[in-house]
Amino acid sequence: MPAIVLVLIGLGLFYLAYRFYSKFLAEKIYQLDPDFKTPAHELEDGVEYIPTHKHILMGHHFVSVAGAAPIVGPAIAMIWGWLPAFLWVVVGSIFASGAHDLGSIWVSSRHKGRSIGHLTADLIGQRARLLFLIVIYFLVLMVNAVFALVIAALFIRYPMSVIPIFVEIPLALGIGWLIYKHKGAGVLLPSIVAVAIMYLLVILSGTYGWEVKVPTLGTPVVTWVLILLGYGLFSTLLPVWVLLQPRDYLNGHQLYFGLTAVFLAVIIGTFTSEGLTLVAPAVRLNPPGAPMMIPFIFITIACGAISGFHAIVSSGTTSKQLDKETDARPVGYLGSLGEGCLALLAILACAGGFASVAAWNEHYATWGGAAGLGAKVSAFVDGISHFLYRGFGISQTIGATFAAVVVVSFAATTMDTGLRLQKYVTAEFGDIMNLPALKKGGIATLIAVVTTGILALYDGKGAGGLVIWPLFGTTNQLLASLALLVISVFLVKLKRPTAYTLTPMVILLFMTCWAMLLTLKGFWVKENWGLFIIGVLILVSALYLVVKAVGILRGSGQAERVPVRG
Amino acid sequence: MKPRVILVRECPETLTCSNCAGTLEGIDAFGSREIPDYAMIRSIMDRVGELYLALRREFDHSVEIDVVDPRNGLYLIPALLGDYRRYRPPLGPFLKTLFLGISPASVIVNGIALHVGELPTPDLLVEEVGSILEEAGAIRSSRDKPLCSAPGPN
Numbered sequence: 001m002p003a004i005v006l007v008l009i010g011l012g013l014f015y016l017a018y019r020f021y022s023k024f025l026a027e028k029i030y031q032l033d034p035d036f037k038t039p040a041h042e043l044e045d046g047v048e049y050i051p052t053h054k055h056i057l058m059g060h061h062f063v064s065v066a067g068a069a070p071i072v073g074p075a076i077a078m079i080w081g082w083l084p085a086f087l088w089v090v091v092g093s094i095f096a097s098g099a100h101d102l103g104s105i106w107v108s109s110r111h112k113g114r115s116i117g118h119l120t121a122d123l124i125g126q127r128a129r130l131l132f133l134i135v136i137y138f139l140v141l142m143v144n145a146v147f148a149l150v151i152a153a154l155f156i157r158y159p160m161s162v163i164p165i166f167v168e169i170p171l172a173l174g175i176g177w178l179i180y181k182h183k184g185a186g187v188l189l190p191s192i193v194a195v196a197i198m199y200l201l202v203i204l205s206g207t208y209g210w211e212v213k214v215p216t217l218g219t220p221v222v223t224w225v226l227i228l229l230g231y232g233l234f235s236t237l238l239p240v241w242v243l244l245q246p247r248d249y250l251n252g253h254q255l256y257f258g259l260t261a262v263f264l265a266v267i268i269g270t271f272t273s274e275g276l277t278l279v280a281p282a283v284r285l286n287p288p289g290a291p292m293m294i295p296f297i298f299i300t301i302a303c304g305a306i307s308g309f310h311a312i313v314s315s316g317t318t319s320k321q322l323d324k325e326t327d328a329r330p331v332g333y334l335g336s337l338g339e340g341c342l343a344l345l346a347i348l349a350c351a352g353g354f355a356s357v358a359a360w361n362e363h364y365a366t367w368g369g370a371a372g373l374g375a376k377v378s379a380f381v382d383g384i385s386h387f388l389y390r391g392f393g394i395s396q397t398i399g400a401t402f403a404a405v406v407v408v409s410f411a412a413t414t415m416d417t418g419l420r421l422q423k424y425v426t427a428e429f430g431d432i433m434n435l436p437a438l439k440k441g442g443i444a445t446l447i448a449v450v451t452t453g454i455l456a457l458y459d460g461k462g463a464g465g466l467v468i469w470p471l472f473g474t475t476n477q478l479l480a481s482l483a484l485l486v487i488s489v490f491l492v493k494l495k496r497p498t499a500y501t502l503t504p505m506v507i508l509l510f511m512t513c514w515a516m517l518l519t520l521k522g523f524w525v526k527e528n529w530g531l532f533i534i535g536v537l538i539l540v541s542a543l544y545l546v547v548k549a550v551g552i553l554r555g556s557g558q559a560e561r562v563p564v565r566g
Numbered sequence: 567m568k569p570r571v572i573l574v575r576e577c578p579e580t581l582t583c584s585n586c587a588g589t590l591e592g593i594d595a596f597g598s599r600e601i602p603d604y605a606m607i608r609s610i611m612d613r614v615g616e617l618y619l620a621l622r623r624e625f626d627h628s629v630e631i632d633v634v635d636p637r638n639g640l641y642l643i644p645a646l647l648g649d650y651r652r653y654r655p656p657l658g659p660f661l662k663t664l665f666l667g668i669s670p671a672s673v674i675v676n677g678i679a680l681h682v683g684e685l686p687t688p689d690l691l692v693e694e695v696g697s698i699l700e701e702a703g704a705i706r707s708s709r710d711k712p713l714c715s716a717p718g719p720n
Contacts, residue, residue: 056634058641183669421596
């Protein structure tokens with residue numbers, strides 16, 4: 001099938017969903033009221049609470065939710081063929097993520113802009129805070145470990161991406177200095193120059209084969225993970241404006257540039273004589289070594305279909321800036337479709353970015369083959385390079401280096417942020433458990449880096465990414481279920497239909513628990529006790545929160561603690 | 567034609583660069599004023615907040631005020647190009663604004679950056695915007711009005 005058909009079907013369904021289903025949710029279920037005095041107006045302070053035009057808010061929301069996860073998940077799930085991944089991304093974005101993100105903003109705006117996380121604590125009690133921290137801690141720990149492995153795998157597979165990525169660090173430091181210390185300098189021109197320098201290095205590295213070889217400690221993956229964690233230690237100790245923020249400016253430009261370039265390449269490539277076709281099989285029921293498609297596809301693709309992160313963490317910020325409550329529809333629902341588009345792009349690259357089935361099989365013949373996670377993520381990189389070649393005639397080496405640089409840039413920023421977050425959560429544990437040592441930044445950072453290293457390298461080879469990813473997906477989806485439940489509780493209080501939030505919640509919870517139990521069984525059989533304990537802790541903590549919320553839904557809990565402004 | 571002030575500063579949502587994690591509201595320290603990592607950026611955000619409130623208090627909704635993150639190119643660049651069309655500022659200063667005027671602490675009025683990197687005092691900004699309004703003959707008799715919290719006419 002021509003790749004463009006998949007793009008058109010996906011985008012067409014997203015358009016119809018936005019036009020009709022999101023309208024239905026907004027008008028009939030959430031009953032968004034244009035005259036409702038949003039927290040932005042009620043508490044206007046010019047800092048957190050500002051009535052903001054929906055177009056500005058959409059940009060903020062999209063930049064804050066777009067990352068590497070909607071690329072990695074679909075790239076892994078492609079092992080079951082493109083159709084299941086496509087269906088879950090489209091159906092998930094429309095019926096689960098859209099209702100979830102839009103509902104989260106709505107509930108939050110009806111509670112003075114408080115986040116779903118805080119509302120859950122209100123609903124369930126203070127014990128929720130500790131459980132919530134445990135879940136978040138492990139979630140972030142897994143994100144850090146997986147992304148360290150993704151970056152390491154890409155550096156090994158595409159050694160020509162190393163120089164542009166490492167040059168990005170002094171460039172970002174320079175931009176940070178220019179903006180915050182030198183002052184008087186804007187962001188746009190320095191960022192464009194920096195990105196141009198990076199892409200010039202991509203071209204030079206790709207043309208002249210500038211590879212970076214590092215002395216090997218154990219295996220190349222172990223070596224790169226250790227280097228990355230060393231970088232993480234350095235970066236996490238710095239204030240955000242020095243390195244992390246400027247890196248994020250560069251990422252913003254790369255996101256826009258990369259998305260535009262690839263979609264254009266697909267369109268142009270479609271009309272070349274050879275065209276762009278989907279070479280991946282539509283469905284593969286039993287790929288060697290892979291877990292069962294159902295339920296695992298539901299947790300393998302989290303971001304891009306539905307992500308608990310979005311509601312738990314973003315509801316408290318976007319909702320504080322809503323000018324009109326009705327703006328929640330374009331911001332929340334369209335934002336989730338935007339991330340669905342990123343996931344569609346990943347599916348397209350991993351299904352259509354190959355010259356032959358044999359080339360596709362190099363990545364997907366088996367679950368753990370060809371370095372497992374690295375092979376799956378590099379399918380995306382190779383796919384993009386194929387599109388750029390067909391669309392613009394860019395050499396595949398340069399195209400692959402470019403795509404690897406974009407993915408690594410996002411993954412590295414996510415890892416940077418994750419390590420910083422782990423530092424703060426460790427400090428909060430120190431506060432709760434009265435252990436002052438944990439509250440010290442240096443010690444908390446060291447704990448974050450060491451635990452990430454242990455998880456990433458637990459098998460001694462650094463090949464555990466495909467084992468950790470399902471745990472990440474499971475935790476993310478349990479959080480999404482919890483958010484849908486909180487939205488449903490609020491709908492019950494207002495005596496409105498709950499089927500549109502409870503149905504995705506029940507399906508998601510069932511699939512997630514099923515997948516988690518199978519994953520735990522696998523850890524048990526392989527005597528993988530570390531991951532088994534982490535998995536049990538996450539499952540028990542998240543299920544406790546869900547069970548308590550269900551109790552409240554049935555009227556047996558502390559529902560009256562949540563103020564209602566329906 | 568209503569004048570437009572764009573206040574550029576970090577947005578709480580993207581402050582932490584968390585790529586799909588917003589500011590992680592459940593974790594109080596993430597992006598907090600009390601954490602040295604974020605102190606400088608938070609201080610800029612607070613000062614821009616004072617400017618915003620001063621402009622609102624002084625001009626109510628006779629001035630369009632947008633608070634935008636410097637990363638939000640999807641909005642900022644078309645908005646600035648739109649301002650060029652609407653207000654016809656001189657091309658040189660406009661291009662300088664477009665390429666060098668978007669910083670995490672900028673004040674842009676009618677397509678021209680008045681302050682980049684160094685924020686003015688609220689009184690100075692009110693005076694500057696007031697004189698632009700007077701020049702444009704667009705000033706409204708909205709002074710002395712209290713801070714309006716209802717949605718504006720825009």
